[in-house]
Amino acid sequence: MRQDASSRKLAIIGFLSCAISVLVFSREALAQSFQTTAPTAILIDADTQTILFEKNADELMAPASMAKTMTAEVVFSELKNGRLSMNSEFTISTNAWRRGGAGSGGSSMFAKVNTSIRLEDLLRGLVVQSGNDAAIAIAEGISGTEDNFARLMNERAQQIGLTKSTFRNATGYSDPHQKVTVRDLAKLSLFIIDTYPDLYKMFGEREFTWNKIRQQNRNPLLTMDIGADGLKTGNIEESGYGLIGSAVQNGQRLIVVVNGMKTAKDRATEARKLLDWGFRAFEPQQLFAEGQVIGDAQVFGGDQRSLPLVSKKPVRVLVRRGEGERISARIVYTGPLKAPIQKGAEVARIQVNRGDMQALEMPLYANEDIREGNLRQRALDGLLEFGTGWVRRAMSSVTNKL
Template sequence: MRHLKSARMLATALLSLGSLVLAWGFPEARAQSFQTSAPTAILMDAGSHAVLYEKNADELTAPASMAKTMTAEVVFNEVKNGRLTLDSTFTVSENAWRKGGASSGGSSMFAQVHSTIRLEDLLRGLIVQSGNDAAIVLAEGIAGTEENFAHLMNERARAIGLTKSTFRNATGYGHPEQKATVRDLAKLAIHIIETYPDLYKYFGEREFTWNKIRQQNRNPLLSMDIGADGLKTGNIDEAGYGLIGSAVQNGQRLIVVVNGLKNARERANESRKLLDWGFRAFESRELFAQGQVVGEAQVYGGSKRSLPLVSLKPVRVLVPRGDGERVTARIIYTGPLKAPVRKGTEVARLQVNRGEMQALEMPLYAGEDIQEGTLSQRALDGLLEFGTGWVRRAFSSLVERI
């Protein structure tokens, strides 16, 4: 009994090392005054993935044609992995022609039934013209049916970290189960920009002509002098008007997503207002340098009982200019980690909050190798596990910085 009590005391002492609080005397924070009429909205910095503004960002709504951005990601992934090329050809089925062609009443690239079209042209029809026929042709050509393609969309969505959104078709047509959040759509935009820089260019094309019909890109930001170069609009009755937008100024890229606006004009105005405010009102602040030790994680059964955690790139957050808003960084991991642990292994996540809002989340990696401990070290850790169940605990380490 005495040994068990000692083990618990030692465990408590070790666990206390996992909660480190550093304070630098934070000035009083001031509330954000920005407002938007968009029912759901988010503004993100693409470089740091920091959230600058959000409003109902995790509310599920119909994405309308913004779902075609997920359709494009699946196609881009096929090209990147060599299963398709831009010269691959697809045949326009009667289903695609009837359901997505001009007679359907929706947006169309005016593809002719039974014709054969190159993948690159279908991508332009999908992205620039928002062609429902192009979306269906691509879905059927890749997966056999649009329903099968929707399964691929959801697989890819989960693989790239879209945790809440569900896709049921390639076009964005209304479906009771097809819902997305503006946060997920912003993550999708950043993923496409970072992963497919050579294919992302199609989102910035102003117009595309097919079947002798010239159509303008529906993204209103592209015609504004604000550095916009993508991505996609959407509109169906159940969701209102939405937009995923991206713009670059002075080397900084911002992503805006809005949904639920009353009309196209309000969608354009609110999207631009968010971008203008983001470029004007924020400055970058470095919390940790690249490779700097951010904190420590506890280790079980190793030659050492703690492991330094580092980021592979600088940890920066955008904060309001001249504001003393509180910035906190929390290390999240499940542990203690079981030895051995190799240097460079992702073992934790760093969550950075600006005030009450999560501004950034990024991986943390083992800063050194931790070998398996000696028999006596492992025996002691085994006793601690038996006495406290600490291996199954979830730990967090809190670091506060300004």
């Protein structure tokens, strides 16, 4: 985690390497273990959020119709918050029909111009048929214009934590400023699966019929016997062929994203290879139990000078069967933490690394209440901060170079 010492408080890092004795593989071993022809790719275990494989995962690229996953998330959020219902009706405008309908040359649900369609049907047109007409109608129905809807997409993306992606339309049509990363698309998919489990099921529906036209889901993984149940494909000239996929085997879910492939067959083949390898080559290893104290954070101005930190979930990573290298972990927070602090507040994060690759990052929470200290305690902490602040500045300087 990089910190700007001129604009933020200083980062304190506590190393936990001595507490972890699991043997795993380095980035170099990982690269030798699997090769893909995909220009950009990532494979993540959903439960532990362990990164099993990545290749150019932070490289900006055009998302094509994979952008519709973000469009769907906005709708899911509106439904969850009660601002829309599945029975809400949106009109297919001339713009939606002309730019996304049957005559547009792209994927379409074949909605008729000036007709009103229930949101539930438009959603299926969006996620099953990848209908551009459905995407535009949804954008116009929620925000008035697609430009306004794109701003809402970006607001939601920031809230979810998609730090590098920018959206400019609901369809995924080519736009020089619409760029995403495979890491962000994987993060978005994990969020959708975790936050909207019932709505997510739409991504796994094999077909949808509208206007008497029956269309198959465009996700090729759904027809393979690998436990696939989502998410989305994409293809424009600028991006090549891409795919976000999710599959479950023996209770384990993996998320794969590939992009930049030359053909639809290539993207299906490489995505399946990654999933097969991930399910076969790894096993889970627990590092810390749910509620176990992982470490402590320094506190300023409180009735105590340290705060025990815990995770609300077990801290687990997937490790390669039969490989050997120690993993390391560290606690990172902006500190010292300022009292008062309420038990359960998110105050830090734990980062788990394999070699120079970050495999996992999870939030850590205060395990007890810290009240504001009395005048004497606060004065003493002020003197200590004045006298030792240069140490934290030096530490921050080192952190910026990590």
